[in-house]
Amino acid sequence: MVGAPGRRAIEERLPSLKEELGAGFCIVNGENIADGVGITPKLAAKVLGAGADVITLGNHTWRRGEIGPYLEASEQVIRPANFSRHAPGHGLAVREAADGTPVAVLNVLGSLFLDPARSMFEVVDELVAEARNRARVIVVDVHAEATSEKVALAHWLDGKVTAVIGTHTHVQTSDARVQRGGTAALTDAGMTGPHDSVIGVKAELAIHRMRTGMPVRFEVAEGGVRIEGALVECGDDGRATAIEPVRVRFP
Numbered sequence: 220m221v222g223a224p225g226r227r228a229i230e231e232r233l234p235s236l237k238e239e240l241g242a243g244f245c246i247v248n249g250e251n252i253a254d255g256v257g258i259t260p261k262l263a264a265k266v267l268g269a270g271a272d273v274i275t276l277g278n279h280t281w282r283r284g285e286i287g288p289y290l291e292a293s294e295q296v297i298r299p300a301n302f303s304r305h306a307p308g309h310g311l312a313v314r315e316a317a318d319g320t321p322v323a324v325l326n327v328l329g330s331l332f333l334d335p336a337r338s339m340f341e342v343v344d345e346l347v348a349e350a351r352n353r354a355r356v357i358v359v360d361v362h363a364e365a366t367s368e369k370v371a372l373a374h375w376l377d378g379k380v381t382a383v384i385g386t387h388t389h390v391q392t393s394d395a396r397v398q399r400g401g402t403a404a405l406t407d408a409g410m411t412g413p414h415d416s417v418i419g420v421k422a423e424l425a426i427h428r429m430r431t432g433m434p435v436r437f438e439v440a441e442g443g444v445r446i447e448g449a450l451v452e453c454g455d456d457g458r459a460t461a462i463e464p465v466r467v468r469f470p
């Protein structure tokens with residue numbers, strides 16, 4: 220979800236979209252909602268109020284100073300588990316779906332360009348084991364730049380979790396699939412925000428920076444807003460039975 224356009228789309232459209240899709244649980248990546256980078260407690264509350272059950276984050280988690288103490292206390296907003304163990308917050312949340320089923324959500328960060336304290340592969344097994352103690356349905360948000368890292372994690376976790384969904388690149392990939400072991404995967408869920416842009420930023424500003432190599436203050440674009448994501452279906456055993464990309468124009 221990117222900037223005010225993304226947030227408005229979620230606030231106004233998420234409740235009806237959940238109903239149309241028959242979704243009993245909703246996870247949103249929220250690291251870009253505060254003017255394009257970071258998240259504040261107030262904005263997190265708005266997204267949760269609109270019907271998100273859990274908000275995941277990523278490399279921009281710490282852009283807003285006030286988020287640390289909030290993450291420490293929050294049971295619904297999580298940050299990548301492979302940040303420093305001395306950083307505030309958690310990488311795992313367990314919440315109940317509409318029908319009362321516990322759903323565990325994990326957030327991990329890839330290595331390419333993103334500088335986590337440890338590789339996600341070092342922490343993910345322990346994290347999945349912890350989640351398994353509390354829920355059969357487990358969804359992993361793998362926030363990463365490299366498609367290879369996201370595909371590798373989806374393979375590694377096949378049969379161990381319900382779904383591995385990628386975020387961070389803001390461009391929806393066309394590889395939604397349920398793997399042999401029953402784990403749904405999508406390399407990138409895409410972007411809820413203004414698509415008439417360079418991954419959410421006003422195109423002219425992004426291009427100016429790329430052409431000149433000079434620092435430019437980015438601004439969130441406005442046009443072509445879409446809600447993008449994925450709808451995963453699973454059984455009581457936590458095995459995925461279907462995954463469909465979601466791509467909806469707003470308004």
Ligand SMILES: [Fe+2]
Nearest residue numbers: 277278279387
């Ligand atoms: Fe990111």
